[in-house]
Amino acid sequence: MSEIEVDSAPWVGRDLHLELSGTGSRRAVLIRAIRDAIRTGRLAAETPLPPYRSLAADLGIARNTVADAYAELVAEGWLTARQGSGTRVARRAEPLAAPRRRARTDPPARPAGSTHDLRQGQPDAASFPRGAWVASVRRALNAAPNEAFGPGDPQGRPELRAALTDYLARVRGVRTHPDRIVICSGFAHALRLLFAGPLRGPVAVESYGLAFHRSILATASTRTLPLRIDEHGADTEALAALPGARVAVLTPAHQFPTGGPLSPDRRVAALDWARAGGGIVLEDDYDGEFRYDRRPVGAVQGMDPDRVVYVGSVSKSLSPAIRLGWMVLPEPLVADVLAVKGLREAWAGVTDQLTLADFVEGGHYDRHIRRMRRHYRARRDHLLAELAAHAPHVTATGIAAGLHAVLRLPAGTEPAAVAAAASRGLALDGLSAFRHPDATGPAPDGLVVGYATPPDHAYPAAVQTLCRSLPPAADG
Structure with a gap:
């Protein structure tokens, strides 16, 4: 066995994409392809290469051709070969300038110059519960049925929808059934789905809120009409005076950003308006779990599940990186939202959904x-x-x-x-x-x-x- 061909090589069974093009012998073309991959930085220093038998089979060329190419590149200093560690890209093989990165279109995590x-x-x-989350990953994967790893359901995994039904009823006073929950990736995703399908503008919004959310509605050709806010929340008694509005987007538990819950009489006014005109209250419960000096404020949805769309997520409670949220919908809207969502792609990964279901059901979320x-x-x-x-x-x-x-x-x-x-x-x-x-x-x-x-x-x-x-x- 050659010194550069060992059964314990770390890249046994791994793939290496090489374009064998141009003129010359197979050996010369292969050498040129490996050099180019190193020069451009696609193969970084210390990257292990496949054993020559594996690469020869993948490329459809003779083993000796690959062995000779490896040997020449070792002699030239592009590669190193050591008994027991296989063939690797040499540390001295410096790449050319890295491919130019595209300019960022999203804001950086922290403005430039900020400490x-x-x-x-x-x-x-830093407070993400890594240990408990990993334990839930293991339990969820071990318990998951085989079909969970098939094409999937755009409505979301039934395990998560069932867990959320119980949790939201217990903690937020939400009244629903798993069949009326649709999993999404957060409030922004919910807005895009809702206003690409069943909901139409103009829309009443609180006079203070996220410009990002208003921009999503603008992209959907939806006009937003501001509602005055004060220490009692949005002035929902003024909804009837807004021309054409049939949807009101509210943050009842904790008005964003000014703070304070929507007062009881204004909750009732919002629901009366929705019932009278066939409207919908879109409830953004973005941080309803975090209260300090007052009793919990339940969700408006619990007062009328047929007139309220309730949206929540783990963005504030766990991490925005998890990308999991939920819509609790009036029954007639479920099919319309799923039609917009489609049969492929626009849903969260199954592993995270199963993990969150275990995390909630096991009491770890609480x-x-x-x-x-x-x-x-x-x-x-x-x-x-x-x-x-x-x-x-x-x-x-x-x-x-x-x-x-x-x-x-x-x-x-x-x-x-x-x-x-x-x-x-x-x-x-x-x-x-x-x-x-x-x-x-x-x-x-x-x-x-x-x-x-x-x-x-x-x-x-x-x-x-x-x-x-x-x-x-x-x-x-």
Whole structure:
């Protein structure tokens, strides 16, 4: 056996794609193809190559041809061959310039030049329950039926839909059946599915919210009509005055971003409006599990399952990287949503769905939520204590629940505060960034501070930087 051909080679059974083109002998063409793969960086230093018998079979050429090509490339310094470790790309074989990367079209994880990140919308990534999640992966895969790894169901795995039915009823007061749940990848995906099919505009939205969500509706040729908000949530009593609106998108448990639950009378007003005109309330329950200083606020869906579309996800509770969400639909909308979703591609991976089902059913999700509730409450309390010590003139609102707070600022000071934070390497958002462009009425100044994102070691410094960036108290 040749020194470069050993049965224990690490690439036994692996594939290597090579284009054998051009003129010359088979040996010369193969040598050129391997050199090109190394030069361009497609084969990095220390990459193991297949044994010559495997590569010869894959390429349909003689074994000796591959063996001779390997030997020449070893002699030239492109490859190395050691007994027991097979043939590898040599460390000195430096590639040419790497292929040019396409410019990013998505925003970076943190703005350039920022040391600290207090933007809203992201949980503490370091707190993801890796051990419990891995254990659920093992249990879920071992218990999964063979058909789970077939073509799949666009509605989502029945195990997850059943687990969510019980969980949402117990924790959020949602009334549904597994057949009325459709799995999606989050609220944005739900918007795209709903407004590409059963729902039509114009749509009533809260006058403060995510511009990203409004842009999705705009792409669907759907006009958005802003509803005034105050400390009681959206003014749903004004829905009847909005021309043509048949859908209202609300965040009843914790208005985003200003905070506070939708008051009971305004919940009733929203449902009365939907019943009277055949409308739909689209309930975004984006962080309903996280409450600190108040009793849980149940879902509006529980009051009228036939007039409310309830949407939730694990983006805030576990991780946005999991890409799992759910729509709880009135029965007549299920078929329409599935028709838009289609029979292929537009659904989450089966492994994650099965894992989340096990995670929920085994009580691990509840335990994680309780742990994170304590964690985020401590973060919030630290923020409030620092504000009381260093900026007592600044009021924090929306702090009874969720993962962010709104700091109310004196009129006209928001732009300077955002700029001061940026100059100190702190990324955060001004309240005005969330205001609907057609909103009327007062436009208060403020900062939206997400206290969940920074790792533990960086959080105190981020809060100190925030306090140094706030405007001073007004004289007198």
